[in-house]
Amino acid sequence: MTGDPGLPAERTRLAWRRTLLTLTVVLLLQLRPAFTGRVVDAALAGVAILVWLVVLAVAWRRATGSPPRRLGRVAMPLTALGAAALALLGVAHVLGRVH
Amino acid sequence: MWESIRRWFDPRELRSVGTPPDYRFSLANERTFLAWLRTGLALVAGGLAAAQFLPPLPLAHLREGLAVGLLLLGATVSIRAVDHWARTERAIRLGEELPASRFPAVLALIVALGALVLVAAVLLRGTP
Numbered sequence: 001m002t003g004d005p006g007l008p009a010e011r012t013r014l015a016w017r018r019t020l021l022t023l024t025v026v027l028l029l030q031l032r033p034a035f036t037g038r039v040v041d042a043a044l045a046g047v048a049i050l051v052w053l054v055v056l057a058v059a060w061r062r063a064t065g066s067p068p069r070r071l072g073r074v075a076m077p078l079t080a081l082g083a084a085a086l087a088l089l090g091v092a093h094v095l096g097r098v099h
Numbered sequence: 100m101w102e103s104i105r106r107w108f109d110p111r112e113l114r115s116v117g118t119p120p121d122y123r124f125s126l127a128n129e130r131t132f133l134a135w136l137r138t139g140l141a142l143v144a145g146g147l148a149a150a151q152f153l154p155p156l157p158l159a160h161l162r163e164g165l166a167v168g169l170l171l172l173g174a175t176v177s178i179r180a181v182d183h184w185a186r187t188e189r190a191i192r193l194g195e196e197l198p199a200s201r202f203p204a205v206l207a208l209i210v211a212l213g214a215l216v217l218v219a220a221v222l223l224r225g226t227p
Contacts, residue, residue: 008126015133022140029147076132077107080181083136087143087174094150094166 016063019079020056026086027052033093040096048089055082107185117192128187135180142173157223165213172209 027048034045055078062075106112146169153162179202186198 008123012126012130012133015130019133019137019140022137022144026140026144026147029144029151032151073108073113076129076184077181080132080136080139080177083140083143083177084174087139087146087170087177090143090147090150090170091167094146094163094170097150097163 013063013065016059020059020063023052023055023079023083023086026083030086030089030093041093044089044093044096048086051082051085051089055079103182103185107181113185113188113192116189117194120191124191125188128184128191131187132180132184135183136177139173139176139180142169142176144173146170146173156220158220161216161220165217168213172206176206 030048031045033041058078059075146166149162149169150166153165156162156165183198183200183202189195190197
């Protein structure tokens with residue numbers, strides 16, 4: 001392999017960290033309505049935390065591990081599905097407020 | 100459709116197709132996927148912010164409509180990101196042309212349209 005084998009891997013790890021950071025910002029926005037005291041909002045926030053924890057547990061190795069030369073097959077679909085799940089939780093929250 | 104969803108989660112399937120590429124290409128594909136995913140997450144964050152911070156707009160349920168629209172758009176971008184990643188990986192391994200897509204153009208048009216709707220809503224709000 002010519003060139004520097006470390007840099008593409010490093011850039012990819014940093015991209016994973018940025019993505020996990022963005023996911024955390026979304027989670028924090030998701031948690032905000034839980035403090036209104038409504039049980040539904042607290043339940044939605046609980047599910048959001050679970051989704052976030054699962055994604056973090058799987059993707060963290062990709063964000064910090066040794067050069068990710070092998071394709072992380074589970075981390076990618078799971079992170080995408082986690083993002084979609086957080087979006088649908090948000091939809092449930094909005095629809096739960098419409099009267 | 101189910102076939103392609105199964106393919107996302109099947110490590111052996113993708114690894115057995117074609118020849119192993121230079122890993123830097125795979126990593127570049129992975130970073131492109133992550134950039135798309137962040138785009139999706141930004142749309143989701145925008146939807147959540149619209150639902151939580153916007154005052155009620157002049158049209159009934161426009162705020163809720165914008166929020167749900169942004170959230171569904173974010174979900175679509177995320178799912179499409181992983182599908183595009185898997186198809187690109189496959190094309191790289193098979194030495195084929197990379198999959199072309201109208202999706203970025205459509206997404207840009209939808210976002211621009213949504214922004215115009217918001218501008219109209221803000222202007223309507225300004226006039227008594």
